[in-house]
Structure formats: structure tokens, C-alpha cells
Amino acid sequence: MSLQRGRAFADDDETQIDRSIFSDPVLYRQEIGRVFARSWLFLAHESQFHKPGDFHSTYMGTDPVIVVRQKDGSYKVLLNSCRHRGMRVCRYDSGNAKAFTCSYHGWAYATDGSLLSVPDETAAYGEGLDHSAWGLATAPRVETYKGLIFATWDPEIPPLVEYLGDFTYYLDVLVDPDEEGCSVATGVHRWRMQGNWKLAAEQFAGDMYHAASTHLSAFIAEAPHSKGIRPPERGFQAGVDGGHGLGGYAAYPYWQSQGFSPEVEDWMGAFWERAAQRLGRARTTDAVFIHGTCFPNLSLLFNRWHLRVWHPKGPDSMEVHSWSLLPNSAPPAVRRALLLDYQRHFSASGTWEQDDSEQWNYSTNSNDGFITAKLPLHYGMGAGRGPNKGFPEFPGTVDTVYSEINQRGFYRRWSELMAVPHPAEPTTGEAPVTGSAKAVIA
Template structure:
């Protein structure tokens, strides 16, 4: 049995022994053990900031969606004042779910079991037959409201935590915020979702997907090799590799975080050279933005960038912008420049959440986003392209979601659970000369550092050190 004072599993294994700091290895049993899973729900999803969706999913008063914070179902609502709330989706009377729907609109959330009613902000309104006071006199109405989480909106993204007095969201992001701002805080009106998220269930532990989201670029060379053979990167002679060689896309800078966040900042020089026929080093920031606007933007939208980003962020955005990465513990984002058959480039913006459903099950949730100011033609191209590549039927996700179950099954074996995940490809470079941003930066071919930092933060949380 796990105890609150001794982080030790039932078989005597210490939690701190699951991650070998000296050899940079993690025991495979972390991907299957039910005890470990239950502890994660308390010490990770019960304490840190968790991504739940985008505010454009609840645009109007009374709108709500049902999401999950670890193993807990929550209501994400918007009240009459426009404020977004996150509350435990559990009636304070007998524990029935307040909503069994995925989404809807109501000013009164009524439990179907005994009819207890709550406002969109979680306040308890009352129960049927008010004169009989079926909620009793022991607790006040104020005490009977729904359990509320602490909420923050960042670039329209909704995050919440049960740790009411814990670190702020900015503290949680740390230095990584400088890079996330280049994606989520770059325009006047920001991003919005293109419809409700796509969902499917994968028979795998959430960490098999979560640790990959920490900027694992290496797997692309083999698992997604088809991109260079028959996909959008297959054209030979364009400087992108071709013939199955995706290695040029593996070079750039990677940002690691003590809080497990990660970003792969991929060099745009090849694309800009192909589009302009000129040496990118000889072009100004303005010229590079005109030739290749950020993923999901048009040249007409580019002037907005100067209003929201610093000179250093603009430099990075036209040199090695963050394109793929993660927000600890279970979010992957993609702001990807996809080459087209006609030689042009179309951006793709997607967010994945790998929602835990048990030690060997996760729900894959995929949001497709676009800039609110993007023209209809671009929005349609982005929707189709992102669905084909990164959606629930997307070819990239068919690859990824095939590996995670095999890892989880292997971690259940009598011998397999004793094996280790290895993160021993270590950067020895440091940041590129002239790099303008903060954080732990390394340049070159993608390595394991970002994923290793993911596991180090996981270990800290599991040990109760944070």
C-alpha cells in the first residue's frame, strides 16, 4: 500500500528508484502499474495546471463542455458575466454526475437524480420542494456548491488546477512562456477552434504518449518515414530531403524546461531559400515574414506580430520557430509548415491532449485551430490538411497510436516491466550563437534532453517535492 509519508510501492520499490538519474533510464513498469497510476492522479493531475480546451468552445453565457482533469470529470462553463469556470462534475448531494452530456447551454445545471440545481459558477440554488428544505440545515447553501478549480485563460486556452494556493500559471510555464507567446499570444484576436475536438480511445498508458509530446523528433525518421517517400516532403531537389530522408527536419534548437515543457524549434532556412531563391541570412526579418508567414497566418496578418512580440521573438520566429512540442503533462502542440504539391506552404495548427482513462487506456483528444483573422480559404485548407495528417483519422496519428499500446503491453510482462526506457542521447552543444530566448537551449540534431526533463519533473511531483 502507498502511504502519504513513504513514497514506496506495495512490493517495496521506492518511487525515486523508478527513475535512474545516473544512467538516464526509467523503469518500464511506470507505463502499466496501477499503483503508480493512482498516485499520478493525486500528485500530478491533482496538483498542477491541466489543459481543458479553448474558450471559443464556450463563447456564450450558459455554454458548457465536459472535460477531464486526470480521473475527475469537470464542467467547463461560462456565466452571464463572461467568466469561465471549472467545477467537479459531481453533485454535492449523492455524487451523481451533474452533466452526462459532452456539451450544451443552460443557466441552471440540474442533477437528474434528486434535482439539486447549480448556477454556471457552481453556486447551489436549491432542491425540489423548497419548503421541505431537502438539503437540510446542517450545511449552508454556500457550503453545498460544486467543488471549484482555480482557472486561468492563456491565449484563449483554458487551464485549471485543484491546487488553489499553488504556483501561478506563469510560474508553471517558466521560461517556456517566452516561446509559447510566439504561438498563442501573437495576434490581435487570437486563435479559435474549428469545431468540437476529435476523440478516440487508445489502449495505452497516458505517459507513452505524454513523454513523446516532450519534443521527441527522432521517431519521425522511422515511424513517419512515409512522409519522405509519398508525403508532402517527398519531392526531390527541394532541399527538404526527399526519397524518404527526413533528417534535414531533425536539425534546429530544442528548448527543455525544469517543469517538463518542451519545444522543437526547426530551422526555416531551407524553406525560405526554396521560396525566395535567396540566402536567408541576407534577408531582413520583414522579408522572411513576407516570404513565409508563421504557420496559419497570411502576409496581411504579419503586421500584428510587431504589436505583440519582442524583437527577439520575431528573430526566433523567422529563424528557428517552435513548431512541435508539449506542455507538461499531457499536451502536444503543432504549428507546422507543410509543403504543398504546388511549391507553396500551408500551416497546420493542432493541440492534442492525452487524457488518462486507467493504467492501460487513454483518450486522444484533438483540437484543430486557426487564427480568427485568417481568411475562409486558408481556414478550409488548414482544417482539411490538419484532419488528414493529425486528426483522429490522420496518417501521422495512426502511426503514433500504434506504438503506445505495444509499449504498455510490454510494460506488463514479468520480464518486460523490469526493462527501461532510455534517454541517453545527450546534447553537448548548448544554444546557437545569437539565440535571443531564455531557457535550457541546445542546437543540432534532435536528442533526448527534452524528454528526460519531462521525466525529471514527473519524478519530482511523484515524490511530493513540488
């Protein structure tokens, strides 16, 4: 077995994974630059913004950022770190601001990041402070896809729609199902959990195998209102270029097994018929999408109307930001039912959420042992199997439910990015990334 630093796979067939990618602090620092600073990162949904100065705080990799709506309706993404001593200039999750004034010494920045004023400037600096050189750093590229706001630190990256590629065929089912669009319900849930972020992202990309075991107690608890409706035998995992992946089943009326009222069930049936008119039947009424991940850290639960981001907080920790994204065409009673359904299952205290997070926590912990770290992990499910011909219209590579094709695609993309040092990294040794930020934000 050859453990090659920076490459996820421990074998030439790419069916085994080197466990150090879940625990090694040097690899962790490298992936913040090589993976996160070179990818399009999802930050917020446009429905969270209504007027100039509306903002939303989040992260790009480990960097705190503020997404701010500008007067012309565009968005700027500001690095949330004062140029004086680094204090966060905004300590709120969201709101509206005319300026961002640092609480430490009072430097104030406009909503486009430019330095507006400095207290006692003449006494402190004379004429020596060039405002144009000391504004907040801004992400060089910000683009949207059907309401989803993404940004990147990489000025050379392909346009967002190209980066998403064939994943848009699947993503549209969540974000563009009918002519009325969708919007974020209430706010954004944020919580921290133990575990390496990749275990969460890869599970959402391609793991339906875990459900029967991990969520058994939840299945049993929900049995009274499931009416015996189970997913069909036939399903799929679909992976597309760029490390993105998702999975689902052949069509079945999943909304009739959630304990919804007849009003909600009727609305759902009609909704999917409308979606079929807009998007075609193959991805609406002939299939049910369940889970997915847009590389690197945006994950989706299609059947729970849900988006989430896994923000890395060290090799063994992550911060989850979680949105309930509901169709605007849904009447209030339906929106409330869908919101409660999401919260019951996948909020911080949701039953399924707790099931999953327990697995990521203990897997991360045990992968970091002295002996366990030497043993590769099995990622070979479905390797060498022919394509699943049951979903002929689906783009990408399609396999059955019992496949780790998407996890392998995720780590293939991760390895490609990790193979090339980021220009802001130190040029020698394996010290943490502390190089000049100029290469990142230029």
C-alpha cells in the same frame, strides 16, 4: 539497477527510465493526485465561449469537470458530479445552460455550482438540507493565458504565468502570432486510445527521432506534393524549467510542402513576416517550431495549428481532446485548408495520428511484461552534450534535434511531484487514493 518506486529514473545519471511508471496501477493512482492535482491543467480556449452559461465538459486528471462562463465574463470550473449519488450533472460535451439539473433525482445546480433546488425538499429532508454546504465542488484557481483557460486543484500553486515560465516565449508563436489572435475551428475531437499518457506527452515534448521511422509510410504517401522540400539538418530541442519542452528546425518554408494552393502558400509567407514584426525573427522566420508539451498533459503541434490534451484513463489508456486553433487573420479558404491539413494528419483517423498511437499502445503493453518490467529503458540521447549554440535567443536548455533532453526534463518534474504524497492520499500502505477530498478542494 535500483528500481525506486515513485521515481522515474532507474539510474543516478537520469538517463534510464523505470518501466513500471507506464504500467504500475499504484503509481498511476498516485500520479493522479501528486502530478495532476498539483499542476495547472489546460481545459479549453476562450473562443469556445460567447455568453453566460456557455460550457465545455472535460477532465482534470480523472475528475470530470465543466468549464462555465459566468455573467461577469470569468470562468468557473465545476466538478461534474452530483452531491447526492455522484451522477454527472452535465452529460453534454458543450452547450449553453441556465442550470445543471441532475437526471437521477433532480437536484439542480446554478452555473456557479451552488445548489439551487431539490425536488420535494420538505417531504424528503424537512428543514435539514443546508444548500450552502451541498453545492458542486469548484476548482480553487482558474486563470487564463492569452485565451488558454487553465485550472488547478492546488490552491498554493504559483500563478499560471509563473508556472508556464519561459515556455510562454515559445507558446506565444501559436497563441499570439499577430494582433488578431486565434480561435478554435469547429469543435473538439475526442477519442480514446490504448497506451500510457506519459508516452504521448513525452514524445510531443522532445521526440523528433521517431518521425523518419514511425511516419515513413506517410512521408512516402505525401512525397508527390512535398516538392522535395525537407526539413534542414539544423534543428533543436529546447527544455525549460517545469518539465515543458519543444522542438523544431531552422527556418524553411514548410508550408510549401503540404499540397496547399498558391493562395494558402502566399498567405503563410505573409503571415510569418507579420509574426516576425510582432515577436521578432528568432522564433518566427529564423526557426520553425514543430512539437511541444506543456507539463503535464497539454501538447502542441505548432506547424499544424493544433492543441491536444492527454487525459489519463488508467495506466494503459487515455482520452485525447484535440483542438484546431487557427489565426483569426486567416481568410476562410486558408482556415479550411489548415483545418483539413490538421484532420488529414492528426485527427483520430489522421495518418500520422495512427502511426503514433500504434507505438504508444504496443510500448505500454510490452513494458508491462514480467521480464520486461525489470529492464530499464534508454533515455540517454544527448546526455552530456554541450549546448546547441545555433539558437542563441531561445530560453531554457537547447540541444540538437537528436536529444532526449526534454524527456529527461519531463520525468525530472514528474519525479519531483511524485516524491511528495498528496494530502488527500491515504496515510498508510499503497491502497488507491480514496482519501478525503477536502484536502483537494478546500
